[in-house]
Amino acid sequence: MPETSGSPLPEPIPITLKINGSSHSIEVRPWSTLLDVLRDHIHLTDTKIGCDHGQCGACTILLNGQRINSCLSLAVMHNGDEITTIGGIADCENLHPLQQAFIKHDALQCGYCTPGQICSAIGLVSEGHAKSREDIRELMSGNLCRCGAYTNIVDAIEEVMRSESSTT
Amino acid sequence: MPTKHIGQPYDRSDARDKVLGRATYTAEHLVPDLLHGHVISSKIACGRITHLNTDHALKIPGVIAVLSHKTDFKTARFDLSYKDMDSPPGSPFRPFSTPEVKFAMQPIALVVAESTELARYAARLVEVTYEVDPHNTDLMGSLSESKAGKGLRAGVESPSNRGDFRAAYNKSEVQTSSDYLHPSQHHNPMEMHASIVHYHDEKSLTIYDKTQGVKNSQHYVTMAFGLRKKNVRVLSPFVGGAFGSGLRPQYQLFLATLAALELKRSVKVQLTRPQMFSFGHRPKTHQTVSLGASRDGKINAIFHHAVGETSRFEDYIENVATWAAKLYDAENVEQQYRIVPLDTYTPLDMRAPGGASGLYALECAMDELATELKMDPLDLRLKNYSEEDPSAGKPFSSKALKECFAQGSTRFGWDSRHQRTDTPYGKHRGSGMATGIWDALQFPTRAAATLASDLKLEIRIATADIGTGTYTIMKQIAAEELGLPTESVDAKLGDTDFPFAFIQGGSATAASVGSAVRKACRKVQKQLLKEAGKMKNSPFQHADIDDVVFEDGLLKRKDDPQMQTSLKQIFADRDIDQIDKKCTWTPNLLKQRKYSMNTHSAVFVEVEVDADVGFVSVERVVVAVAAGRILNPKTARSQILGGVVWGISMALHEESYMDNSLGRFINHDFANYHIPVNADIKDIEVIFVEEDDTVVNPLGVKGLGEIGLVGVPAAVANAVFDATGKRVRELPITPDKLFAEP
Amino acid sequence: MRPFKYNRPLDLATASNAGTSGSFIAGGTNLLDLMKCDVEQPSQLVDLNHLGLGSISETADGGLELGALATNTTTAYHPIVQERYPILSRAILAGASPQLRNKATNGGNLLQRTRCPYFFDTDSPCNKRVPGSGCPAKEGYSKLHAILGASDSCIATHPSDMCVALRALDATIRVSGPHGERRIEFADFHRLPGDQPEIETSLEKGEVITAILLPADGFADNFAYFKVRERASYAFALVSVAAVARLEGNQLKEGRVALGGVAAKPWRDLEAESLLCDQPCNAETFGNFADALLQSAKTYPGNRFKVPMARAAIVRALSEATHLNQL
Structure with missing residues (x-):
């Protein structure tokens, strides 16, 4: 049965996260997710919350280079880890090729799922498993887009994938 | 007709901010000393709260308050003060005004704390007991209790009738009649609803609200809380999708404002994804369409009756059964829309409200008639094509639907659609088409x-x-x-x-x-x-x-x-x-009143059905749209693409499952409320057939938000029939409804 | 979430010990979700990520040992898994999303809890969550629910894809607990609900899954994983089928079929599988087998479709596994 009287709150634990290249030393209670920490604790709201349950991909970030749902990750479990959010993708004002391609192909409408889509796409490209449009569609299926920009998202990713494979 | 800037495919001007993560959405505005509110939702669908114990919650350090119907607060007395620009006739829901519970997941308390984690936790510690009344959330079991709605809203019209349907239908050489059903659906924009109320003093607030109209939110807050417009500023520079969910101020706005005024602090309230299923939605609708025609396909009699759900407190009406009279020139038309009040929240305009529902039934019925007549469904549409609006007896300001049919069918290869032979083992291909129509409102x-x-x-x-x-x-x-x-x-x-x-x-x-x-x-x-x-x-x-x-x-x-x-x-x-x-x-009403103003579309869909297990994949969509002048072909195309995805979603995926015994929508998350994922969406081609419309407005623009959707659900359903020979008359067409039983 | 303590042990014994009074967390993709919904309320989380359980290596008997903490992604794309156990790779990639698979671990996958929406909704009755409160799924939303091995108290299903393949492969699970190490046959790992649906596995308090052991034969030539779901990706199975076969010419020597989405555990019927021994490879054989397997099926108003759908899916998967359509 759910308990109804409150339990004492555990003490905050000091951790250090390297976010987009800068080191953040903070104190968090165990119950804070990476997403809570990013958005609420240190006000980096570029990572979005769309469901908070790992069902939409809006909160996708790169954790040590791998795409994950930040809503289903406790911050205390990632002491010392390297986190890249959409805010850390561009090289100063020079957009990442995927950011450019998303603009060119209008792969966004309301833009709310976009940070997660682009982080996810960066993960997809670096994983190297996608060889075709069909693969891109399947491997981008962890990112919902309610505006329905899917075909443009695939166009954008395909273009970047092709240009990267032709230059390497 | 592109000119120097208009009609040019400019990149979306806010795209740079959006791809950089710099667009600031409602819950993201930085306000000092912000408190966080978490809503507690009702467990029951009908009854009243008899006991609400907040002691345990308030003992947690950092928990500031728990607001509920027990809070002694002063807001406007009369229902009228809670009406907004999109209110249907009736009494708007007023949170915390009484201990009465009128629908499941009704907001019954707000926990305010120094962090979201704390507020969410403390909400678990609030004890609520209820006195439960019987509820009814079952539309299909209550069709006989339907009634006419009282009054209309902006953009909603009464279904029109002409001639004598019954007599004409009885005399028709060919008759078809079918019932269609689609479930309730929830908007579910990716950004969940949120409001931040920045408290300046008891008279002045700055509010960030997720809304489709800041003036509407301002109107609501000032009326409900007795504030002056000059002291309440509402901002919403970026909206993470809405699709209608932001047409009415949602309850988080009321709750955040209430908390800010009561606590004299700035407060943020963000709903959870399950709570996105706790307010307005596309109403479940049951429809009957009967068509009477001569052997050569001339339709003489159209009957379109629809019954949709509404709440006990407002009469929500939408344009479900108004389109047949506008699209087809049959001399005898009977249309009707009735509502059944249930123990749910009031439905709310959801992308192409009414049109998405009504055209699904009507355009499937057209396909059934074509099958009965052994006639090409496109020819049937052309045979009954109306250059003028027969429901109003006026010309259209412009109507390039015929050209949409021509360009769309050519591009799709409609005439050669049954010639392909490369379908993989166990899969069946099929093609379907439908017409779309929407109003050119302004x-x-x-x-x-x-x-x-x-x-x-x-x-x-x-x-x-x-x-x-x-x-x-x-x-x-x-x-x-x-x-x-x-x-x-x-x-x-x-x-x-x-x-x-x-x-x-x-x-x-x-x-x-x-x-x-x-x-x-x-x-x-x-x-x-x-x-x-x-x-x-x-x-x-x-x-x-x-x-x-x-x-x-x-x-x-x-x-x-x-x-x-x-x-x-x-x-x-x-x-x-x-x-x-x-x-x-x-709008130049003097000029416009002599015309009907609508957008049109022709939709062509090819599906592949894995008939063994009933899985439908939409392989190809061609949609030709006539919507006046296109201001920006790039962003316009995106809007149509989105509409098509919504149409596919309505046809194959979306359903808010109402558990009638609990009176709750039970699949209230993205794991079980399915919208398409990337893998579901394949080729979509958009064709704009531009119209030179000098009546509609000086720009010649008609609007694109819904026309991309309306014809799609029927076109998909018709394609599924073409592929399988099965008419599934209940959306969504999920595998359980379609697979081949041995 | 409710408050909890966080514990990061560096050796198995300490972890196991701590686990007797707390919950283990690995990837957290299911547990944290359930904690947010208030379904799980652990007072302590014991982090298993620092125990060195993440490797994948070949075993002396020619099989493969999958570390419990190796992620689903690492496992699915591991060259040996792809080459020798392609059905496992296929099944893993049919589940969840790339982001989730990057975090979710093999051990965690086994311990996933059901996706029954009533189980997740703490305002609804659910015998698994609150024993004795009732099971609304039986008369309500039951698309994802069981047709085999369910009880009057619970008709929930196990949602994993990976486990369905592991069942077909006859994997073994190695666990370590306060009383030492032991092995559990896959068939014995998950439990049917009976009148205690809250107990889902045969793990004892404090036991940690350390590895999944695959036998040498991965059926790389004759396998199929076929999943029926309501959208093309990122959805739980209505029915899924893992089928592997051993052929001699056109003759079926052995066939194994595990079903997902139909029971509280990956479902196999060894008796029915005898109908796949020394039989001609054809639709009739497969159909007879499916009928036998589904003979004991019991349906509810919302999932009657699952029996014929499962039948069709079994026939399809066996046809694919035996390359029937190319014969």
């Missing part, structure tokens, strides 16, 4: 334009951009009018300090806001010309506005373009810093 809109001496132009309107591209087209239109590069134009919206715009809905914004931008810029033009006329030796002394053009930062005489002056020179010579103009644009 609302009076105000705009302000400021042109500074450095030729930076700022346009301000209290409208919204919910992903539709409003920012982008505002810039294009302004740049066009004043002959400036789009980079010189700053479009500002989503702020009640700006001039009035109606809520962003009904596909009306591009037309309304666009026309207001144009008008404000024309006023700036006139002022510039007037000032230019006062310059020394001016060639514009006696020039009329029609005699000049604004191009490349210059004012030129049409008859002699060498006679020109730079706009900068006008400012310098006349020693003025800036020109400010405001305007009110209203």
Whole structure:
């Protein structure tokens, strides 16, 4: 049965996260997710919350280079880890090729799922498993887009994938 | 008809901010000393709260308050004060006004704490006991209790009738009649609803709200809480999708405002994804369509009856059964929409409200008739094509549907659709088509334009951009009018300090806001010309506005373009810093009342069905759209793509599953409420058949938000029939309804 | 979430010990979700990520040992898994999303809890969550629910794809607990609900899954994983089928079929599988087998479709596994 009287709150634990290249030393209670920490604790709201349950991909970030749902990750479990959010993708004002391609192909409408889509796409490209449009569609299926920009998202990713494979 | 800026495929002007993660959505605005509210939702569907114990919650350090019906607060007395721009007739839901529970997941308390984690935890510690009354949430079990709704709202019309359907139907050579059903659906924009109320003092607030109309939120808050408009500013510069969910102020706005005023602190309330299933939704609708025709396919009798759900407290009506009379020239038409009050929240306009539901049934029925007649479904549409609007007895301001049929079918290869032989083992291919129609609505809109001496132009309107591209087209239109590069134009919206715009809905914004931008810029033009006329030796002394053009930062005489002056020179010579103009644009009703104004589409769909297990994949969609002039083909195409995805979703995926025994929507998350994922969406081709419409508005724009959706569900269902020979008359067409039983 | 302590042990014994009074967390993709919904309320989380359980290596008997903490992604794309156990790779990639698979671990995958929406909704009755409160799924939303091995108290299903393949492969699970190490046959790992649906596995308090052991034969030539769901990706199975076969010419020597989405555990019926021994490879054989397997199926108003759908899916998967359509 759910308990109804409150339990004492555990003490905050000091951790250090390297976010987009800068080191953040903070104190968090165990119950804070990476997403809570990013958005609420240190006000980096570029990572979005769309469901908070790992069902939409809006909160996708790169954790040590791998795409994950930040809503289903406790911050205390990632002491010392390297986190890249959409805010850390561009090289100063020079957009990442995927950011450019998303603009060119209008792969966004309301833009709310976009940070997660682009982080996810960066993960997809670096994983190297996608060889075709069909693969891109399947491997981008962890990112919902309610505006329905899917075909443009695939166009954008395909273009970047092709240009990267032709230059390497 | 592209000109210098209008009709050009500019990149979305806010795209850079969005791909950089710099667009700031509602819950993201930085407000000092912010408290966090978490809503507690009712467990029961009907009854009352008998006991609400907050002691345990309040003992947690950092928990500030728990507000509920037990809180002694003062808000407006009468229901009228809680009405908003999109309220249906009835008594709006007033949170915390009584211990009564009228629907499951009704907000019954708000826990306010110093962090979201704390507020969420403390909410678990609030004990609630209920006295439970029996509930009824079952539309299908209550069809016999349907009633006519009382009154209408903006954009909603009464179904029209003509002739004598029954007599004509009985005499028809061919008769078809079927029932269709689709479930409730929830908008579920990716950004969950949220409000931040920045408390200044007991009379003044700055509010960030997820809304499709800041003026609507401001109106609601000021009326409900007895505040003055000049002291309540509402902002919503970026909206993470809405699709109708932001047409009415949602309860988090009321709760955040209440908490801020009670606690004299700034408060944020963000709903959870399950709570996104706790308010308005597309109503479940049961429809009957009967068609009577002669052997050669001429339809003589149309019957379209629909029954939809509503709440116990408001009569929500939408245009479900109004389209047949407009689309087809049958002489005898009977249409009706009735509602059944249930223990749910009031339904709410959801992308293509009414049209998505009604055209699904009507256009499936057309396909059934074509099958009965052994006639090509496209030929059946052409046979009954109406150049004029038979329901109003007026011409259309423009109607290029025939051209949509022609271009769409050619591009799709409609005539050769059954010739393919490369279908993989176990899979069946099929093709279907349908017609779409939507209203070309527009609302009076105000705009302000400021042109500074450095030729930076700022346009301000209290409208919204919910992903539709409003920012982008505002810039294009302004740049066009004043002959400036789009980079010189700053479009500002989503702020009640700006001039009035109606809520962003009904596909009306591009037309309304666009026309207001144009008008404000024309006023700036006139002022510039007037000032230019006062310059020394001016060639514009006696020039009329029609005699000049604004191009490349210059004012030129049409008859002699060498006679020109730079706009900068006008400012310098006349020693003025800036020109400010405001305007009110209203549709030309005098001109328009002689016409019906609609957008149209022709949708062609190819599906592949894995018949063994009933899985449908939409392989290809071609949609041809006639919606007047296209302001930006890139963002316009995106809107249509989105509409098509919504149509596929409605046909195959979306269903808010109502557990009638619990009275709750039970699949209230993205794991079980399915919308398409990337892998579900394959090739979609969009064709714009431009119309030169001089009636609808000076820009010739009709709007694109819903026309991309409306024909799609029927076209998919018809394609599934073509592939399998099965008519599934209940959406969504999920595998369980379709697979081949051995 | 409710408050909890966080514990990061560096050796198995300490972890196991701590686990007797707390919950283990690995990837957290299911547990944290459930904690947010208030379904799980651990007072302590014991982090298993620092125990060195993440490797994948070949075993002396020619099989493969999958570390419990190796992620689903690492496992699915591991060259040996792809080459020798392609059905496992296929099944893993049919589940969840790339982001989730990057975090979710092999051990965690086994311990996933059901996706029954009533189980997740703490305002609804659910015998698994609150024993004795009732099971609304039986008369309500039951698309994702069981047709085999369910009880009157619970008709929930196990949602994993990976486990369906592991069942077909006859994997073994190695666990370590306060009383030492032991092995559990896959068939014995998950439990049917009976009148205690809250107990889902045969793990004892404090036991940590350390590895999944695959036998040498991965059926790389004759396998199929076929999943029926309501959208093309990122959805739980209505029915899924892992089928592997051993052929001699056109003759079926052995066939194994595990079903997902139909029971509280990956479902196999060894008796029915005897109908796949020394039989001709054809639709009739497969159909007879499917009928036998589904003979004991019991349906509810919302999932009657699952029996014929499962039948069709079994026939399809066996046809694919035996390359029947190419014969």
